[in-house]
Amino acid sequence: MTTTTRNRKLSPDELDSFGRELDEVRARAVAQLGQRDADYIRRIVAAVRWTGLGGRLALMIGAIGGAFVSGLLIPAWIVGVLLLALSKILENMELGHNVMHGQYDWMRDPHLDGKTYEWDIVATGDNWRKTHNYQHHTWTNVRGMDDDIGYGLLRLFPEQRWRPFYLFQPIVAVIFAVLFEWGVAIQDLRLGRWWYGKISNAQMRKNFRPVGRKMARQLIKDYLFFPLLAGPFFLPVLLGNIVANVLRNLWTYTVIFCGHFTADAETFAKESVKNESRGHWYLRQLRGSSNLTGGRLMDLMTGNLSHQIEHHFFPDIPAHRYAAMAVDVRAICARYGQHYNTGSLPRQFGQVVWRILRHALPSRPPVKRARLARSSA
Amino acid sequence: MSARPRPASTRLPARSDSPFRRLARPWLSPRVFDFWASRLHPTWSWERPLARIVERRAESADAVTLVLRPNRHWHGCRPGQHLNVSAEIDGCRVTRSYSPTGLPGRDRRVAITVKAVDGGKLSRHLCERAKVGDVLDLGPAFGDMQLDENAAAPRLFLAAGSGITPLIALTRALAARGMPAPLSLLYWARKREQLCFVDELRSYAAAHPRFQLRFLLTGEAADAADEGQGRIDAAQLATIADLADREVYACGPGGFVDEARALLAARTVSFQAEAFSPPPRTQEDLDGTVEITLAASARTVTVARGQSLLGALEAQGLKLASGCRMGICNTCACGKRSGSTRHLHTGDAQHEPVSALRLCVNSATSDLVLDL
Numbered sequence: 001m002t003t004t005t006r007n008r009k010l011s012p013d014e015l016d017s018f019g020r021e022l023d024e025v026r027a028r029a030v031a032q033l034g035q036r037d038a039d040y041i042r043r044i045v046a047a048v049r050w051t052g053l054g055g056r057l058a059l060m061i062g063a064i065g066g067a068f069v070s071g072l073l074i075p076a077w078i079v080g081v082l083l084l085a086l087s088k089i090l091e092n093m094e095l096g097h098n099v100m101h102g103q104y105d106w107m108r109d110p111h112l113d114g115k116t117y118e119w120d121i122v123a124t125g126d127n128w129r130k131t132h133n134y135q136h137h138t139w140t141n142v143r144g145m146d147d148d149i150g151y152g153l154l155r156l157f158p159e160q161r162w163r164p165f166y167l168f169q170p171i172v173a174v175i176f177a178v179l180f181e182w183g184v185a186i187q188d189l190r191l192g193r194w195w196y197g198k199i200s201n202a203q204m205r206k207n208f209r210p211v212g213r214k215m216a217r218q219l220i221k222d223y224l225f226f227p228l229l230a231g232p233f234f235l236p237v238l239l240g241n242i243v244a245n246v247l248r249n250l251w252t253y254t255v256i257f258c259g260h261f262t263a264d265a266e267t268f269a270k271e272s273v274k275n276e277s278r279g280h281w282y283l284r285q286l287r288g289s290s291n292l293t294g295g296r297l298m299d300l301m302t303g304n305l306s307h308q309i310e311h312h313f314f315p316d317i318p319a320h321r322y323a324a325m326a327v328d329v330r331a332i333c334a335r336y337g338q339h340y341n342t343g344s345l346p347r348q349f350g351q352v353v354w355r356i357l358r359h360a361l362p363s364r365p366p367v368k369r370a371r372l373a374r375s376s377a
Numbered sequence: 378m379s380a381r382p383r384p385a386s387t388r389l390p391a392r393s394d395s396p397f398r399r400l401a402r403p404w405l406s407p408r409v410f411d412f413w414a415s416r417l418h419p420t421w422s423w424e425r426p427l428a429r430i431v432e433r434r435a436e437s438a439d440a441v442t443l444v445l446r447p448n449r450h451w452h453g454c455r456p457g458q459h460l461n462v463s464a465e466i467d468g469c470r471v472t473r474s475y476s477p478t479g480l481p482g483r484d485r486r487v488a489i490t491v492k493a494v495d496g497g498k499l500s501r502h503l504c505e506r507a508k509v510g511d512v513l514d515l516g517p518a519f520g521d522m523q524l525d526e527n528a529a530a531p532r533l534f535l536a537a538g539s540g541i542t543p544l545i546a547l548t549r550a551l552a553a554r555g556m557p558a559p560l561s562l563l564y565w566a567r568k569r570e571q572l573c574f575v576d577e578l579r580s581y582a583a584a585h586p587r588f589q590l591r592f593l594l595t596g597e598a599a600d601a602a603d604e605g606q607g608r609i610d611a612a613q614l615a616t617i618a619d620l621a622d623r624e625v626y627a628c629g630p631g632g633f634v635d636e637a638r639a640l641l642a643a644r645t646v647s648f649q650a651e652a653f654s655p656p657p658r659t660q661e662d663l664d665g666t667v668e669i670t671l672a673a674s675a676r677t678v679t680v681a682r683g684q685s686l687l688g689a690l691e692a693q694g695l696k697l698a699s700g701c702r703m704g705i706c707n708t709c710a711c712g713k714r715s716g717s718t719r720h721l722h723t724g725d726a727q728h729e730p731v732s733a734l735r736l737c738v739n740s741a742t743s744d745l746v747l748d749l
Contacts, residue, residue, distance in 0.1 A: 027723060038468030049412050102707035105733035108463075108470035110425070111408045113732050114707050118406070134700035134708050217403060225404070281703075315705050 006264065007287065008337030010279070018336050019279030022313055025328045029317050033106055037318045041095070041104050041112060048091045055084030055244065056226060063236040077236055084244035089251055091120045093303025098319045100125055101133060105316075121248075122218045123185035124210050131188045137315050141260060141267045141288030148260065149267060151176070151183060152192055156355045157267045158363040169360035180249035185211055251301070254349055255292070259308035262290040263351040264341050285312035286333065291326075291342035298345070299323055309340065398423075419512045426451035426515040430507060431486065438570035440492040441504050442478060446485065447515055453481050454518035456546035457626075461516030462489060466502050470514065472730055473499045476543040478574075480550075490573060492539050522626060522651055524550065530624050530646060531559035533617055535609070535637050537629025538566060543651065544628055545574050548581065548588075556585040561617050565609065565629070567596035579603070589617075609636050622646060629653070667741045671695075671749040672714060680741065685721060687736040690749075697736065697749070704738035711736060712748030 010018060058080030066073025096119030098104075104112040118125045131147060139145035143159055150156050154173055155166045176183055189211060194204045222241040227234035266287045273284070292298055292306040299306050299320070307322035310329055317325070333340045343351075407423035414421035420429050428451065432444035454460055454477050463472040479488025493504035507513075522543050532551075534544045541564055551560055566572045572592055582590040582603065592604045593613065599606045605613060614620060620641075627637040627650040634652035642648045666679045669690070680689035687699055687709050700708030704722065710733035717728045718739045726742065727734075734747070 023722070030723070030725075033468070035468040038465070045412065049409070100707075102710060102733055102735075105707075105710070105731070107465075107468055108472075108730075108732050109465075110732065111411065115710055115733060129706075129708065130700075134706040137705055138701035138703075221404070316707065 006339035010283070010336060010338075012277075014336060015277060015279030015283065017279075018332070018338075019277065019282050021332050022282050022329070023278070025325055025332070026314050026317065028328075029314065029321050029325055032321075033318070037104070037320070038107055038109075040320050041099075041107075041318070044090060044094050048087050048095055051083045051090070052087035055080050055082070055087055058083060059226075059237045059240040060230055062240075063230040063233040066236065067233050073236060077240055081240045081243050081247070084240065085247040085251075088120060088244060088248040089301060090303075092248060092252055093255070093305065094300065094319065095303075096120070096125075097132075097303050097305075100129055102316045103318045120218075121181040121184065122215045123181060123187070124214045127188040127211065128184065131184075133315070137312065139273065140285055140312055141265065142270060142273055142284075143267050144270055145273075147187060151187060152190075153183070154356065155359045156261045156352075158359060158365045159267055160359070162359075162362045166360050170357055173356045177250050177253040178246055180253040181245070185215060254345075255302045255305050257352045258292055258345065258348040259290060259305055260288055261352045261355050262341060262343070262348045263354070264339060265290050282313060283338070285309070286338055286340075288312070289341065290348060291340075292345050292348055293342055294345060296323075309342075419510070420446070420448040422448060422450065424450055426517070428487070428513050428515045430509050430511045430513065433507070433509060436490050436573045437492075438568075439504070440490055440571075440573055442488050442490045443503060443507065444479065444486050444488045445513065445515070447481075447487060451515050452517065454487065455523055456480055456550040457522040457524065457543040458518040458520040459543070460487075460518045461514075462499070462503075463514035463516075464499060464502055464507065464511070466498055471499045471502070472514075472516070473497075474516075476520070476546065478542050478545050480546060490542055490545075520651070522547075522628070522649055525624070529558045531619055531622055532561070533620070533623040533625045533645070534560065534562040534564075535625065535627040535629070535633075536562065536564045537609075537633040538571070539653065540627070540629030540633070540651075541573055542628075544626060545578075547626065548578070552581045552585065552588070556581075556587045559587045559589070559619070561589040561591070561623070563591050563593060563609075563613065563617075565593045565595060565633070567594070569594060569597060569600070569604075591616075609633060609640065611640055614640060620645065625649065627651075667716075668744045669741060670744070670746045672746055673749055682742065683740050685737055686718070686734075686739055686741060686745075689741075690736065695749070699737060702737045704735050707733065707735065709736040710734060714746040714748065716741065716745030717743040718745065 058076050060080075062073050062076030062080055066076065096117065099112050099117045100114050100119070102114030105114050110116070115129075116125075119128075136146050136148045141149060143149060143157075150160060153176060154169055155162060189204070189207055190199060193199050194201075199207075222245065223238060226241060227238040230237045268284060268288070276284070286309055289308040289312045291309050292302065294306060299322075304319035304322045305311060307319070307326055310322035310326050311319060313329065314322075314325065330340050405423075407425075410423040411425065414423070420427040426447060428445035428447040430443050431446045434442050436442045457476070459474045459476045461472050461474050463470045465471075475489040475491065477487045478490040479486065481487050491500050491503045494500040520543070524547055534548065536544045544562065544564075548560070548562060551557065562578065564572065564578075569592075575592070578590050581588050590603055591613075592601075593609075594604060594606055595608050607613070617623065621644060623645050624647045625637075625641055625645045627634050627641075627648070629637075629652070631652040634650045638648060638650060665682050667682055668677055668679055669686075670677050678690065678693045678695070680686070680693060687697060687702065690697060698708050700706035702709075713727075713731050713734040715730055717726060718734060719726050719742050721738050721740055727739070
């Protein structure tokens with residue numbers, strides 16, 4: 001783990017007490033779990049269902065009614081798309097992502113069970129529980145272990161080896177953003193390893209079966225079933241569903257990239273996680289994550305990933321509690337001289353875009369640069 | 378009105394499907410269906426057995442009877458059986474088993490009688506706060522204490538406290554058939570005001586000469602002709618005619634059932650008993666071993682207390698899904714049907730059945746039944 005000027009180096013004792021204080025923040029939140037959290041997640045469920053219904057109805061009214069009443073199509077279509085996108089964003093972020101972390105398992109509600117929840121995107125819940133809950137959250141920003149660093153597609157850190165393919169990165173990044181849910185869906189298939197013959201065709205067919213089923217289901221639902229309900233006026237509904245899915249993809253991509261790829265976010269070498277202590281684990285989560293400022297609306301629309309740091313510290317605590325927990329977390333970080341990486345969405349995303357553009361070209365880690373400068377002096 | 382072992386899982390029950398549901402299943406998420414169905418009617422659901430409280434009445438000084446109307450996913454219950462009942466308390470589903478005292482007839486209603494237990498979560502909730510219109514989750518019926526349908530043998534029922542609940546159901550079933558064989562019921566309670574179904578039982582005794590009824594009080598003096606005094610002993614049982622020919626059914630606290638067994642098991646035709654589970658141990662030692670029953674694979678393994686369940690089960694040769702091994706990724710979580718566990722980091726004890734127990738950061742403090 002590199003120590004920048006923004007972060008004080010902690011002694012082993014300090015690391016222990018740093019971890020202990022954060023464990024206490026967690027224990028206080030666990031002790032408070034109750035009706036308020038159950039009511040909150042049920043309100044989110046209701047919001048997802050009602051905005052989903054409203055969006056689909058508005059699209060239907062726009063498509064069918066618009067054929068007979070001029071001037072109805074466009075406004076109803078826009079309202080429909082926005083409501084449907086809102087529903088999908090809430091389902092994806094605040095409901096699906098958080099429930100699958102097991103944040104509401106303590107309620108013992110079979111509909112909110114983290115192990116069986118299936119969300120409304122083309123990626124299967126089972127794949128996500130593996131790539132995200134396990135790989136990403138355990139090995140956050142560890143190079144070679146956390147596939148979320150560039151998703152095997154992008155070069156975001158100078159420590160990643162440069163290849164000529166990365167020159168196309170600005171375009172690849174935009175395509176990836178538009179098709180983000182498809183990227184998530186195939187992440188666990190590791191197509192690259194299959195391409196290079198490290199995964200057999202038979203194994204790949206087996207791995208693909210559940211993914212293909214989920215993809216087909218989502219395609220038929222959004223691009224066949226609901227459009228066909230509008231009969232001959234299916235085209236606006238089809239387009240509306242496509243646009244809603246793309247809007248959701250762009251937004252989730254933006255939020256997720258801001259979580260780990262801002263200017264101060266660090267990556268770590270594999271050696272650094274050997275025999276990692278609790279305090280050290282917290283420290284790595286802190287230095288690899290970054291937050292977004294923006295208040296309650298931002299928290300809601302990002303599924304509280306605006307509190308990425310708190311989410312990585314406490315992935316199984318109901319996410320709507322992060323904002324309150326962040327007060328304590330920030331104070332602890334300040335006391336231990338650790339930089340708490342947060343900023344507005346434009347600022348954080350600007351840094352992400354800069355990383356995408358900058359590291360499309362060859363670049364060297366700052367440490368190596370410094371060493372080179374010294375040796376040439 | 379009892380709290381006893383809870384073998385049923387907290388997950389949705391697997392059942393055979395109608396052709397319509399098989400066809401619709403890939404396209405219709407039960408989550409979505411249940412959300413909209415429950416807007417239309419509180420107990421409509423895709424597959425969850427739910428029941429609405431349609432009536433509540435006081436049964437004794439500290440017990441209420443709740444009449445429930447289950448939805449069509451609940452498949453009934455025979456007299457003497459038990460079922461799991463869950464209610465949401467402070468955001469969390471709490472499950473306990475009760476023996477229905479009123480069984481579904483034409484009106485498909487089922488009644489449970491709940492005694493408010495000191496410190497009891499669900500019993501207090503059902504006795505003090507549950508109201509008509511509330512929705513409860515129901516589990517499938519289970520339990521072996523049932524009447525041998527063909528035998529016209531004389532029977533002896535021994536009930537203590539909440540132990541009356543399966544036995545009143547059996548008594549009603551026999552009364553409905555005109556008491557085909559001699560039946561004696563001995564029913565213990567501390568005080569008279571704690572006895573349930575008193576008028577009903579007396580009316581059976583008045584109507585059926587073959588039904589012998591005796592209320593036994595351990596905490597106050599006997600008064601009426603059909604009352605007696607004192608804990609279960611040989612002298613009380615000596616008053617039963619043809620004791621050696623009787624089929625005995627006993628239900629009550631563990632100590633009571635043990636005593637009844639010691640007095641009777643060798644002296645009667647048959648002896649069936651059900652005892653309430655003792656309260657979960659809170660003072661556990663870290664040494665020694667516990668038995669873990671793996672319900673899905675029908676295996677039982679013995680593991681050391683106090684060590685991570687994941688490590689302990691792996692040491693027994695089990696291959697389990699696992700990930701971070703530090704309690705964050707939820708990969709190793711599995712359902713716990715019964716038993717007590719302790720969180721290795723926080724020290725928190727968990728005695729309830731849970732749908733997601735993280736094996737990597739919990740240890741067993743009692744015998745467990747897991748969904749593995």
